[in-house]
Structures are given as structure tokens and as C-alpha cells.
Amino acid sequence: MIMSTHPTDDLLLHYVTGGLPRPFSVLVASHLAFCARCRVETERLEAVGGGLFVALEVRGEAESGLEALLARLDEPVPIEPPLPPSDAETSVRLPAPLRAFIRKPLKSLSWHEVLRGISIVDLASIKADGARARLVLTRRGLKVPRHIHDGTELTLVLSGGLTAEQGHFRRGDVMVVEPSVVHRPVMDDDEDCLCLAVTDGAVRFTGLIGRARQLLAGY
Amino acid sequence: MIRPVARFVIGLMNTATLPSYSPKAAMGPVEPAARRYMILSVDRILSPVAASLAPEGLLRLVALQRDRAAFGTLFGLFAPKVRAYAIRMGASNASAEELVQEVMLSVWRRADTYDPDKANAATWIYVIARNRLLDEFRRLPPLTVQLVMADKEAGDDPAHELRLDSQRAAERLRMALGKLPAEQSEVLRIAYYEGLSQRDMALRLGLPLGTVKSRTRLALDRLRDVLKAEP
Numbered sequence: 001m002i003m004s005t006h007p008t009d010d011l012l013l014h015y016v017t018g019g020l021p022r023p024f025s026v027l028v029a030s031h032l033a034f035c036a037r038c039r040v041e042t043e044r045l046e047a048v049g050g051g052l053f054v055a056l057e058v059r060g061e062a063e064s065g066l067e068a069l070l071a072r073l074d075e076p077v078p079i080e081p082p083l084p085p086s087d088a089e090t091s092v093r094l095p096a097p098l099r100a101f102i103r104k105p106l107k108s109l110s111w112h113e114v115l116r117g118i119s120i121v122d123l124a125s126i127k128a129d130g131a132r133a134r135l136v137l138t139r140r141g142l143k144v145p146r147h148i149h150d151g152t153e154l155t156l157v158l159s160g161g162l163t164a165e166q167g168h169f170r171r172g173d174v175m176v177v178e179p180s181v182v183h184r185p186v187m188d189d190d191e192d193c194l195c196l197a198v199t200d201g202a203v204r205f206t207g208l209i210g211r212a213r214q215l216l217a218g219y
Numbered sequence: 220m221i222r223p224v225a226r227f228v229i230g231l232m233n234t235a236t237l238p239s240y241s242p243k244a245a246m247g248p249v250e251p252a253a254r255r256y257m258i259l260s261v262d263r264i265l266s267p268v269a270a271s272l273a274p275e276g277l278l279r280l281v282a283l284q285r286d287r288a289a290f291g292t293l294f295g296l297f298a299p300k301v302r303a304y305a306i307r308m309g310a311s312n313a314s315a316e317e318l319v320q321e322v323m324l325s326v327w328r329r330a331d332t333y334d335p336d337k338a339n340a341a342t343w344i345y346v347i348a349r350n351r352l353l354d355e356f357r358r359l360p361p362l363t364v365q366l367v368m369a370d371k372e373a374g375d376d377p378a379h380e381l382r383l384d385s386q387r388a389a390e391r392l393r394m395a396l397g398k399l400p401a402e403q404s405e406v407l408r409i410a411y412y413e414g415l416s417q418r419d420m421a422l423r424l425g426l427p428l429g430t431v432k433s434r435t436r437l438a439l440d441r442l443r444d445v446l447k448a449e450p
Contacts, residue, residue: 010417013435018308018349019414025353043338044446048439049349050342051392052411056307058299066294069320070287077328 151201
């Protein structure tokens, strides 16, 4: 298996063509804020889209909407609301695509400790299309109990780092875990690890202790 | 038929900024004198010039001079494509109509953010249309803004040097798309025109997922080579 710290080619294509479930889209957009390689690749895929867009066959009749539109050109432009002010830590940790959905400082979000040393926030504003997104804050040096994902899970590292079967990941990197892969990430020692985790299935701990705690935490 | 006054105005403009279309030349600074004459010109007068420009030049005219004739030409070129795209993506006739209006209005409003070094005009408009469609269908906080911000936040962009010369690449791309084997072009069209995942595409086409993946990869590799190749 080739170690990668980027979204797969399939995911990038699906992101560009617009069909990717929104939570995954937000994660990919956030990764792009860190990753020049994927930005270039995205632009190439969009250029292909532009070529196919021009190649679209159109029906014979001319477009009739121009007059109506010309009359609207002088309408005032709606002003996009700026992002609400946040604290320094939040601005540093979260790339803009994510800050647009998380409109509060990190420390005032409703964190739940699901296992000792692991706290999560469910990001309801991003949840859609059968997939959901969470922020996961894991204490530095922690070994996460063995667990398995029913769906595909993408993790974008926002601070600290972690090592798993898939490789070593630092800020800006994306770890892709395919369904039914058992994994037990270990956090780097230097800093607590904040991640954006997106999945279209449930997470199940497979070890006895992990499972018991998961039941107790209602997670 | 161009009226004398129109010929006069166009003549002045020609000497200043618009001798013939070339993407780089059209991007140059507009002399104040030329700008004054262009503001004087009305739609009807400018249209013969506008009609002879490539879309990238038209976008520039829209950005610099708020040129309605140039915009009208862009509308004629791209509104039918936006409509066709919306309908392929599953929009009703009524919402496709609405989408055409919204997308072309965004083109008018955001023309000054268009960067010809980054994408050709068709790609830029395609991306606006795609983002509008996503916002429309999902009835959720708009993603468009966030994607744009991702771009801005990236700031001084190391990716810049890796970028293609977008206009020349677009021409090569068009040729390469035409030459793809039918089975490869089919998967690309379904992916881009309908936004399907490879898994859904495999179901639709009754093909193994691996086949869809390899056809997509072959097609994109070929197009990527075209986009990467030195002009």
C-alpha cells in the first residue's frame, strides 16, 4: 500500500465534479488551503471540466434571459457577511473553509470527552448527505484504542500529528481510512492533536475496554 | 453596419488598447484617455469589437469598463452551456433558468476577480456554475464563499509556477478530449456532467468499479499530459 498524505485521486475528482458529500468537500477544501500540490491538481481537473463545459451540446433556441438580466446588473451587490471575530488560537488552527462553518472560538464549542484524552465536537452545520464531520482533540502521546470504521473516514490534521498503519501525518495532511480497516493511531508527543474527521459510517471500537467506554459515553 | 460615430470611437480605442485580441495584450493597463472614450460608448457601438474578442478579453472589458455589450456576448456564449449543464446535473427547466441568471449575474459582479493566468474563461464560469448548483441543490450554507476563501488564504501561491498557460492549454485540451476513446470520454462526461461518484457510475453503466476507475485514470492521465506539456 502506498502511503499518502493527500486525498485520493477519486476524491479530488469527485470534489471537482461537485458530487462529493458536503462534509468531505469541506475537508478537501480545508486541505487545499495547506497543499499546493492538490491545488494544482484541482485546477487541472477544473480545466478538464471547463473543456467539457464548452463541449456541452445545447438546444437550438437562443437564450431569452439577457434582457431580464441586463435590467438587474445595477442592483446593489449583496455584501457577504464577514466571518465573526475569533480568538488567535482558532484563527491559527482552522483554515478559512472550516472557520466558515465553525463560527465560534474553539474553546467555546461543546466538547464531549468520549474516551479519556479524546474529546470531540459534532459539527452539525456541516452534516449532510449521510456523512458527518467532527473535530477530534486527542491528548499528545495518547494511543487510541483499536477501532474499525464502517464507512470511509478522512482525517485532516490541524495541529500536532499522529502515526497509524497508513503512515505519519502532520498539520495539513489527510489520512484516508477505507471501510473495515482496523486501526489504532498513536499521537505525536510534541503537541495535542486536533483533527477534522469526516465519515459516512459509524466508528466502532473493537477492544473490550474501548467498547465498554463507547457504550457508557453514548458515542 | 457601424455608424460613423461608432467607427470613430472604435478607432480611438483600437489605437489605445484593443488592436486585435490577444489574451496578454488585452490584460494591459488601459490608458485614461481610452477609458474615457469607452465610457462614452454605448452597447450598440461597442458590439462589433466585443464580438471579435475571445472570452478572456470580454471578461476583461466587463471588469474594467462594465461593458454591457461584452457581457451580452459572454451571455450568448455561455448561458446555453450553463443551462445545459444545470439540466444534466438534474435541475428542472425553471431552476435551470434561474441558475443561468444567477451564474451570469455572478460573472458580471465578479469579473474583476478573474485571473487569466489561473484559468481560461470557460473554466472560470464552469466553476461558478458548479458552485451555484451545489449551493442551490443542497439548501445549506453556501460553499462558494468558503472555496473562494480557501484560495485567498493560500496567499502567495507556490503553485503559481506549476500552472499552465491557460488559453493555450485549453486549445490542446479540446483537441485531446475529441481524441479520447469513446469509453473513456463516456466516464468523464458522466463524472463531470452529472457529478456521479465512480461507485454510482459503475452501477449505472453495469461495469465493475475497477473498470470505471481505470478508464477514468487513463482518460485523466492523457488529459493531464496535455495540460502539463510545454506549449
